[in-house]
Amino acid sequence: MRAEILDGRSHAHTVIETARARAATLRRRPGLAVVLAGDDPASHLYVKSKAKRAEKLGFLTDLKLLPATVSEMELLNVIQALNDRDEIDGILVQLPLPTQINTLRVMAAIDPEKDVDGLHALNAGLLTQGADALVPCTPLGCLRLIKSVVPDLTGSHAVVIGSSNIVGKPVAALLLAERATVTQTHIHTRDTQFICRGADILVSAVGKAGLVRGDWIKPRAVVIDVGTTRVEQADGTFLTVGDVAFDEAVQVAGALTPVPFGVGPMTIACLIENTVKAAVARQTG
Numbered sequence: 465m466r467a468e469i470l471d472g473r474s475h476a477h478t479v480i481e482t483a484r485a486r487a488a489t490l491r492r493r494p495g496l497a498v499v500l501a502g503d504d505p506a507s508h509l510y511v512k513s514k515a516k517r518a519e520k521l522g523f524l525t526d527l528k529l530l531p532a533t534v535s536e537m538e539l540l541n542v543i544q545a546l547n548d549r550d551e552i553d554g555i556l557v558q559l560p561l562p563t564q565i566n567t568l569r570v571m572a573a574i575d576p577e578k579d580v581d582g583l584h585a586l587n588a589g590l591l592t593q594g595a596d597a598l599v600p601c602t603p604l605g606c607l608r609l610i611k612s613v614v615p616d617l618t619g620s621h622a623v624v625i626g627s628s629n630i631v632g633k634p635v636a637a638l639l640l641a642e643r644a645t646v647t648q649t650h651i652h653t654r655d656t657q658f659i660c661r662g663a664d665i666l667v668s669a670v671g672k673a674g675l676v677r678g679d680w681i682k683p684r685a686v687v688i689d690v691g692t693t694r695v696e697q698a699d700g701t702f703l704t705v706g707d708v709a710f711d712e713a714v715q716v717a718g719a720l721t722p723v724p725f726g727v728g729p730m731t732i733a734c735l736i737e738n739t740v741k742a743a744v745a746r747q748t749g
């Protein structure tokens with residue numbers, strides 16, 4: 465039996481409509497600032513689609529595009545100014561940052577109440593303690609997709625491939641908070657394939673095209689593919705593919721996210737959800 469394909473666009477629509485209804489109850493519209501330093505084309509596309517989505521929902525949106533040469537002090541000053549603006553409820557600093565900038569110092573400068581990407585140490589710490597926090601958008605999107613097919617994760621074996629601060633670690637923390645048994649693999653893990661074969665839930669967030677083959681997957685497992693890699697085709701065009709060998713996985717898994725249109729739309733939807741959550745907390749707290 466072929467796997468159920470988890471369409472991120474339809475789930476994203478539901479998340480956004482719920483956030484929109486919640487935003488309508490506020491006394492002023494939510495405000496989102498998106499900051500990008502540098503000229504990476506993919507990052508430009510991402511931040512523009514994030515800002516455009518917020519704008520379409522009627523949010524106050526401020527997109528700050530800074531040069532690749534921006535100093536850490538200049539960037540910290542931009543963040544401080546956004547922290548001080550009452551009408552801004554959420555601040556997202558797109559990663560990766562140029563190499564002259566210390567990412568952790570920048571994350572630490574964001575007001576934790578406006579940290580809609582959940583990357584401030586306070587929010588990351590609250591998440592590991594199972595407390596209410598602003599949670600990183602892609603991991604939150606992964607969890608929503610998983611729970612759409614497995615509402616109760618108690619006792620499930622979840623394997624997360626990748627241990628980045630932005631996806632791997634928060635996904636693992638979310639799954640643990642849902643009472644799954646979590647194994648996290650990383651670049652030094654021996655026999656990742658063997659570990660994956662025991663997974664009821666498999667999340668791959670590596671960025672290595674086709675890493676996860678069909679024979680890595682337990683029959684009927686839920687497979688979430690966070691990877692996006694642009695691969696050049698024989699005719700010179702580019703295709704965006706995931707970490708999972710889709711054509712093989714679809715024969716084995718119980719449910720599977722496609723790339724594109726799986727996790728990607730959920731990242732933006734959860735950013736909207738987090739912005740409304742921050743706005744509600746700031747405007748009613």
Ligand code: GUN
Pocket residue numbers: 556557558559560581601602630731
């Ligand atoms: N770079 C790639 N994905 C993301 C994301 O979700 N948030 C931020 N801040 N940077 C990213």
